[in-house]
Amino acid sequence: MEQCVVKKGFVPSFEGGKEPELTFLYKIKAEKSDCIRAMHAHANELEIILINSGQGVYSIDGKRRAVKEGDIIIYNSNVVHEETFGIDGQINSYCCGISNLHLTGLRPNALISDEVSPVFASGGHYQDIANLLELMFTQLAGRLPRAPETCHYLMLSLISILLDLTQSYVEREDRKGLKNNILGRRIKNYIDEHYAEDLTLESIAKAINVSIYYMSHIFKEETGYSPLQYVSRRRIGEAQSLLVQTDYSATQIGTMVGFGNPSYFNAMFTKNVGMSPLKYRRTCVSMNKEGSKK
Template sequence: MGQYFINSMSKSHFKNGATPQLVHMCNVETKHTMWPRVLHMHEDIMEIVFIKEGSGCHLIGEKKYSVCEGDILIYNSNVLHDEYTNQDQNMSVYCCGISNLHIEGLSANHLVSQNQSYVLSSGEKREEIENLLQVMFSQVQKGEDGYEETCHYLLSALISIILQIPQENSSLPREEESILFSQIKSYIDKYYREELTLASIAKDLSISSYYLTHLFKKKTGFSPIQYIMRRRIGEAQSLLMNTDYNVTMIAGIVGYDNPNYFTTLFSKIVGMSPKKYRQLWSISHS
């Protein structure tokens, strides 16, 4: 038996004592992670994803990560990410949406800096982290009196434990290749709704189409055209979840004049039609 005393003067991770708020909590089983949530970002929240089992590949910011069970994925606000799992590996995850996160030295709703890895291995802290997430999900699911306050404190504990994990510095080398890739990606992210072609991108950036494709696929795993499609479909998924816009309107917003082509492409990438996707999302969040 051991007795330990707490240092009451220890400094908080949270700026000005402002603690984070839990916005949503999901326990996503295998059958749902098989439906990809393609390129998207969150402007006013950040997300923490914990992989309970399985493996996959995720594009977060400007880096592609191979992830496996026990890993923690950090999606800072305003950072693009793409979730494409290995369907043979039966991935299941916990996911927390968080607002009002203010960590000393970081932008609002950022848990790690852009120079650090967006994927952490939970290592010896796996059991603690998974248990906290399990209790949080149970509290939200049951919705008993006071569950909001319970989750509020559990979330602060979760983030504090994650911040105890040594973080790898993964800053990109500022060589010419990395600088050029950043320029290409920024250009596409800005104009992805417009009628972009490989030739038009290459011309505007004054590089060859071949080198553009080679470099972009090396960094992301996608060709520029595949990336544009996923960027558009990811935005369409967000609109289907968060608005009442019809499919034709959404197709036009993300850059497709032909709603039938949009529906075909959406079904190919996501595994179901836009209408079915909205229905399933509504049912799972009702």
Template sequence: MLEGVTMIQCFMKTDYTSYLSKGSLPRLFSASKIDASYSVYPRILHKHEDMLEILLVRSGSGVYIVDEKRYSIQKGDIIICNCNVLHDEDPTQSKNLNTYCCTLTNVEITGFDKNCLIHKTACPVVHSNELFETLENLMGMIYFLLASDIEQMEETCSHLAVSLVALLMQIIHKTEIEDPAKKKSTYELLGIRIKQYIDTHYDEPLTLQSISDAMHINSYYLAHVFKDTIGYSPMRYIMRRRIGESQTLLITTRYSVTQIANIVGYDNPNHFNILFTKYVGMPPSKYRNSYTKEKK
């Protein structure tokens, strides 16, 4: 045997407990690598009804908004967006922000709602600590294989996604803490009730007065409460909600730009194009082409 050369063999425990529910494996929906140069084109306010979104900050820093609260993020942070949780990013606060992002479905963790990795009261930002490099390599491998021209990588990527979920649960189990900001005052709860109404009706012809009438609240007070709680005026929030939903439809469907404009509440497609370009940084059709990559 050569001097200074050793071989160490490691063995699996046979009685480990799985985080995953029996008979159900997570499925990968998409993987993205977002570089700082692309972060100037924000993924505006949106949620996923049947998917979980996971982001890893590879380098840099910024601000991410999850369920009405702003969080400062930096290298090594993981942002967990459970299904049906609205999330947003603030591109004005990004400093050389580079991330990986994976969306998954059919995630069933024992003790959690479907497509959820954290409890509702938990902080959605956790640090990867000593597992950062492992997590970065795993998410990078998923993205590389899915984006490559290598045929039939979908099954490989799906199994890697199962490993990703298991690794994340290990990290979360060690670091998950209750977020004190999730405890709301009566004032904040009113703001959230207004937001819930808008989230249900954002694709309708809403006005400040129509929202006030529906909520039986003075329009001035409603606008004040909403801005204090959510950070945007009601009408600006509606616009961001519509643009965010249109981004999702551009990425995940084959609807035309005109159809998408109608779906999210804009009767005039030209007005929709102007707003989309103003807030995203490029027209809807260019966004669709630049954001998605189809295999031949």
């Protein structure tokens, strides 16, 4: 017989006894033609991604990062991110949303420091994390009477495992390689705050008080995008969120995110996502309905 003794009087990780809340859970099989997710952010919740299979390059807070099977990606609240796909054309993953998270030493709805890499290899923790997410998904998809309560406790277990995993990484990581380019960060923050406005290279450079050439060079070096490419993808990503989460028309949404011309919005959305705004809405709504039936 093997026995494990539970330590008494452990200190909870959450500040003031406040417990986080599970807001959504997706099981995603994403192909190049299906619901490509452009740049977006969540103001009041964080996301946890587990890559089950496949590989690709994700843009996270202005930096491109390679992801692969077994990786955990953590998006703190307000972190702009974008998922793209690899050569094989698909990434299978779980996506978990959590709100009301308050951890000592971190800002609200942050699981890690904003200064560390958001991509972690799950290693020996992979199976435990995958099992927790699959059990949560099965409970919710099955609409069991106590599914919300069961998933709440499973989510707390998930957070505890991830805190141990990320802490061990942070202790080993070389902080020198994590310093962001200050000017690139200033440009990105300005665009994130004003993307829905009538931005031009001239207006951005004037606001940052640098030359257009220097601004464009530094930003491309920092993010991999030109400033106006970033503006466009930021707008499209927010439009995707509004198409799925609201009943606004495509024309209204295009205007809300900064595309003044409906035809131009439709053309840019289709070019970047691979389908029109209305087809995107129908496809994602259909996928969500199918997922809830499983």
